[in-house]
Amino acid sequence: MLLLRTHALRRVLATRRHCNPSIRCNSSSSTSPNPASSEHPKVIFSGIQPTGIPHLGNYLGALKQWVKLQDEAAPDTTLLFSIVDLHAITIKQDPKALAKWKKEMLASLYAVGIKKERSIVFFQSAVPQHAELMWILSCNASMGYLSRMTQWKSKLALPDNASPLDPSPVSKAALKLGLFSYPVLQAADILLYQTTHVPVGEDQAQHLEFARELAVGFNHMFAPDAKSPLLVPPQTILSSAKRVMSLTTPTKKMSKSDPEPKSRILITDSNEVIHKKFKSALTDSIDGNAYDRESRPGVSNLIDIMRHMDEDITGSDKEWMKELEGLSKRSLKETAADRVNNGLKDVRGRYEEIMGRKDADEFLEEGARQGGEKARKLAQQTIGKVREALGIA
Incomplete structure (x- = not known):
């Protein structure tokens, strides 16, 4: 089996692209043209787990940006938004619940403004090429690289300096191949569509770097002299709403896995429910409402939520902050609840x-059927080229 070696990749990743200031520049092979150049139309891909109705963190951190990308994209830009149900089964799922959550997530994507006439919205499992490309990439993926993935360690509750390959009782009990190798499937999701740009949060940056390295290494091994890459190393579009924290524990990220329902706002919550949840949000007893993530996480979280709900507000808007400073904690929570309700009511x-x-x-x-059909047509183009390059066409 061929393994990607980090030192070899670093020699290949010798050049830098130029990109739009709003998009992080990434490394690419010197033999691969810049996929984001004017000669190459953009392809934007992103995925979301089928967890049912999204919460406010999902909306502000990803979905709202997806809609903005869709509405502002050039006519020749291809947009693909996938509900990644194959990723969901890396942990045990109740089949009936998963089917229900998939339907709710699809309805939610339509509700936030993703248009199936403009964007390709589909279930990951409806495109078998995802699994095929994952296997091909797995044959060229470094075990060492995968073992250093921080999210994998966090799922195992391992310290940063630990390896999940160590024969410890904790890792032996939790070690599952699907969970360990899911970054390879994530890379296949992206590379399957010749994706040029991927909107992600900071916590996914490492996985995108892994996808780039897989693409560059694959091109270097199987198409070193090709005028265009077999697999396109994608660029990152970082979301401005990096993290939305829990209302009840503002030092933790808002999550569906939190057993406390009051910790999160669902995009379908009523005005009454939104106000009730904000009323119980944890703040502090300090006078005023200054923004300080370290010493005042609860107040800062409410300010961040309001700022992200209203794109006209900027971090330098001193007048807006001055108005918040004089509010009581009760009024601050009511103001935040009103802003969220107004942003979610449609x-x-x-x-x-x-x-x-x-x-x-x-x-x-x-x-879902229409979206899956469109996605399969695009996926087959890439798989055809990859199979030919490998000699298995």
Whole structure:
């Protein structure tokens, strides 16, 4: 089996692209043209786990940006948004619950403003080429690199300096191949569509770097003299809403796995529920409402949420901050709740309209079918080239 070696890749990753200031520049092979240049239309890909109705962190950290990318994209830009159900089964799932959550997530994507006429919205499992490319990339992926993935260690509750390959009781009990190798599937998701740009949060930057290195290494081994790369090393689009924290534990990220429902706002929560949850949000007893993530995480989280809900507000808007400083904690929470409700009420209305249709199941199934069909056509183009390069066409 061929293994990507880090020192070899570093020789290949010798050049830098120039890119838009709003997009992080990434390394690429000197033999690979810049996929984001004007000669190459953009392809934007991102995925989300089928966890049911998204929470506010999902919306501000990813979905709101997806809609903005869609609405501002050039006509020749291809946009693919996948509900990654193959990733979901890296941990045990209840089949009936997973099927329900997939449907709710698809309806939510439509509700936030993703248009199936403009973007390709599909279930990952509907495109078998994802699994095929994952296997091909797995034959060229470094075990050492994968073992250093920070998210893998966090799922095992291992310290940063530990290796999940160590024969410790903790890692032996939790070690699952799918969980260990899911970054390879994530790389396949991206590379399968010749993706040029991927919107991600900071916690996914390491995985995107892994995808780039797989692409560059694969091109170097199987198409070193090709005028265009077999697999495109993608660039990163970092979300401005980096993290939305829990309302009840503002030092932790907002999550569906939190057993406390009041810790998160769902995009379908009513005005009454939103105000109730914000009323119980943890703040502090310090006078005023200054922004300080370290010493005042609760107040800072409410300020961040309001700032991300309203794109007109910037970090340098001193007048806006001055108005917040004089509010009581109760008024601050009410202001945050009002801003969130105003930002979500149209989304909530569209979701209720979709799920309230008499033919809701058929409507969603047809949308998923159409999206899967479009995605498979694009995926087959890449797999065809890869198979030919490997000699297995």
